[in-house]
Amino acid sequence: MFMELKPPHNLFVDKIFKIIIITSAFYILILIVYLIIKLFLESGPIWQEIGFSFIINSDWNTIEGRESFGALPYILGTIVTSIIAMIIAVPLSIGIAMFASYMPKESHIILNFIIDLLASIPSIIYGLWGLIVFRPIFVKWFEIPINSTLGEHMWLFSGIPLGLDIITASIVLAIMIIPTIASVSREIMKSVPLQQQEAAFMLGATKWEIFKFAIFPYAKAGLVGASILGLGRAVGETMAITMLIGNATGVFALPKSLFQAGQTMSSILANEFIEASPLSLHISALIGIGLILLLFAICINIIAHVLVVRMLKVREGLINI
Amino acid sequence: MDKYKLIAENITVSYNNIISVKNITMKFKANTVTSLIGPSGCGKTSFLRCLNRMHDMNKNVKVMGKVVIDNTDLYLDNMNPIYHRRKVGMVFQKPNPFPTMSIYDNVTAGLRLNGIKNKKILDGSVENSLKLAYLWDEVKSDLKKPAIELSGGQQQRLCIARALAINPEILLMDEPSSALDPISTQKIEETIMNLKNELTIIIVTHNMQQAIRISDYTAFMYLGKLIEFGETKKLFTAPTDPLTAKYVKGFFG
Numbered sequence: 256m257f258m259e260l261k262p263p264h265n266l267f268v269d270k271i272f273k274i275i276i277i278t279s280a281f282y283i284l285i286l287i288v289y290l291i292i293k294l295f296l297e298s299g300p301i302w303q304e305i306g307f308s309f310i311i312n313s314d315w316n317t318i319e320g321r322e323s324f325g326a327l328p329y330i331l332g333t334i335v336t337s338i339i340a341m342i343i344a345v346p347l348s349i350g351i352a353m354f355a356s357y358m359p360k361e362s363h364i365i366l367n368f369i370i371d372l373l374a375s376i377p378s379i380i381y382g383l384w385g386l387i388v389f390r391p392i393f394v395k396w397f398e399i400p401i402n403s404t405l406g407e408h409m410w411l412f413s414g415i416p417l418g419l420d421i422i423t424a425s426i427v428l429a430i431m432i433i434p435t436i437a438s439v440s441r442e443i444m445k446s447v448p449l450q451q452q453e454a455a456f457m458l459g460a461t462k463w464e465i466f467k468f469a470i471f472p473y474a475k476a477g478l479v480g481a482s483i484l485g486l487g488r489a490v491g492e493t494m495a496i497t498m499l500i501g502n503a504t505g506v507f508a509l510p511k512s513l514f515q516a517g518q519t520m521s522s523i524l525a526n527e528f529i530e531a532s533p534l535s536l537h538i539s540a541l542i543g544i545g546l547i548l549l550l551f552a553i554c555i556n557i558i559a560h561v562l563v564v565r566m567l568k569v570r571e572g573l574i575n576i
Numbered sequence: 577m578d579k580y581k582l583i584a585e586n587i588t589v590s591y592n593n594i595i596s597v598k599n600i601t602m603k604f605k606a607n608t609v610t611s612l613i614g615p616s617g618c619g620k621t622s623f624l625r626c627l628n629r630m631h632d633m634n635k636n637v638k639v640m641g642k643v644v645i646d647n648t649d650l651y652l653d654n655m656n657p658i659y660h661r662r663k664v665g666m667v668f669q670k671p672n673p674f675p676t677m678s679i680y681d682n683v684t685a686g687l688r689l690n691g692i693k694n695k696k697i698l699d700g701s702v703e704n705s706l707k708l709a710y711l712w713d714e715v716k717s718d719l720k721k722p723a724i725e726l727s728g729g730q731q732q733r734l735c736i737a738r739a740l741a742i743n744p745e746i747l748l749m750d751e752p753s754s755a756l757d758p759i760s761t762q763k764i765e766e767t768i769m770n771l772k773n774e775l776t777i778i779i780v781t782h783n784m785q786q787a788i789r790i791s792d793y794t795a796f797m798y799l800g801k802l803i804e805f806g807e808t809k810k811l812f813t814a815p816t817d818p819l820t821a822k823y824v825k826g827f828f829g
């Protein structure tokens with residue numbers, strides 16, 4: 256029998272939907288471009304006065320008449336704290352994710368709940384915890400013993416072990432990004448098809464070998480993406496770092512030892528933005544640092560995005576790692 | 577000579593407490609090929625997966641009964657199933673090569689899991705296993721190619737090679753030729769017949785002609801039960817059970 260097909264009025268809805276999506280995508284893009292341009296214009300004086308050597312200078316003098324500014328210590332501060340945090344957080348998070356994907360259902364739910372809860376705690380609480388709970392214990396059992404034994408011989412452990420320093424800030428930072436990395440990694444590992452695990456299992460793989468042969472190779476790019484997502488959080492993190500890093504400025508903030516006070520791009524903004532007088536070179540230097548931080552964050556997100564998209568394509572079998 | 581390589585006794589499988597395989601007992605002689613036939617959903621895969629404790633992967637599955645390989649019960653509590661699983665190769669219904677690994681690494685995965693690193697041994701095993709699976713000629717010039725770039729049928733033959741590379745004593749195959757074209761199917765059937773000299777094969781198939789061509793024994797399953805199990809010729813020409821008779825004549829399934 257002949258069946259009459261419905262007229263394709265859905266096409267119209269499709270079109271509107273498409274327009275909405277494109278507009279909102281454009282809106283976000285325009286917002287970011289506007290932000291970059293705005294930050295660049297507002298920080299104009301610093302680029303005019305000092306030029307691009309602002310990025311490689313280390314001085315920081317805010318006294319009027321003797322002003323000189325350099326962003327290098329804070330750029331390095333951000334890089335160093337983020338790297339240390341990643342070194343600590345990535346293996347732990349992947350371990351947690353592995354554990355979570357192997358636990359029986361009930362405890363699984365509890366662990367997932369804890370991970371998601373940790374991810375939603377405001378960073379100032381982490382900062383307070385770091386300051387009040389973690390710092391005294393860490394100084395007593397870790398910093399003082401290491402500093403007194405190795406401090407004289409290794410620059411890495413020299414300085415005064417007060418607990419307001421790069422390593423304390425980095426560790427608390429690591430704790431903050433673990434939930435993010437762990438929960439994304441968990442989802443990625445869960446998405447590895449069962450048939451893959453069966454293949455390894457059939458060959459006589461142990462639990463660990465199943466991870467090594469079936470899960471990691473398949474999830475590799477996604478796990479890198481998850482880690483970079485955590486890195487994005489680490490780079491932007493402000494409150495907890497500001498509370499724990501000791502807030503040095505200028506050449507004193509150049510990271511040399513784990514037990515020295517430092518400063519990151521976001522913490523110097525938090526520390527000095529309110530005090531800086533409007534229209535001063537100081538404020539344009541701070542805005543310049545904000546611009547660098549934004550570009551950092553954008554790059555990291557682009558890399559993460561590219562890796563995750565690649566991973567999805569690998570799953571569909573379009574490309575291979 | 578009634579030397580049984582593999583004995584499955586009173587096997588019952590349930591998924592979330594729903595029984596899929598009911599109290600099946602079968603004995604498999606060494607160096608024979610046995611086909612499992614029966615309509616879709618009758619529990620062939622479920623039963624096959626008991627024979628190397630593949631169900632351990634899934635926590636919702638309960639297996640009862642005994643599987644004895646070389647006089648050892650696989651399901652004893654103090655048994656390390658990994659050692660025995662390495663004696664039992666398996667080819668799955670859907671091809672599942674490791675997609676990111678090369679052809680070479682796929683074939684050697686089992687050997688590498690067993691700690692073999694010697695390149696000569698690995699090279700030899702790759703060539704030998706791929707030849708047995710009739711894939712060698714198509715891929716020998718490009719062993720570094722990722723497995724995902726092979727066609728579905730090639731991937732299935734790669735999985736067969738991967739299973740053969742660990743020199744199993746028993747080979748379980750779950751519809752291995754459902755993704756293959758007639759020519760590769762014929763070649764795989766030849767491989768199975770040749771391999772019979774070295775190992776014991778149990779194969780699930782929907783293709784009754786295939787069962788007749790390659791197997792010494794055939795088992796017919798229906799709704800989770802073993803209806804009839806005997807010599808292939810007898811099962812197809814003079815079945816004792818009316819259900820079997822109906823099925824092999826193509827009346828249902």
Ligand SMILES: Nc1ncnc2c1ncn2[C@@H]1O[C@H](COP(=O)(O)OP(=O)(O)OP(=O)(O)O)[C@@H](O)[C@H]1O
Nearest residue numbers: 591592596614615616617618619620621622623669
């Ligand atoms: N993972 C699972 N979870 C729940 N039930 C399952 C699962 N796998 C199989 N079953 C059920 O067990 C029964 C037997 O399935 P099985 O896969 O063993 O059948 P089969 O004979 O291999 O079928 P086919 O020829 O279609 O592959 C079916 O009723 C199916 O619904």
Ligand SMILES: [Mg+2]
Nearest residue numbers: 620621669750
């Ligand atoms: Mg099946």
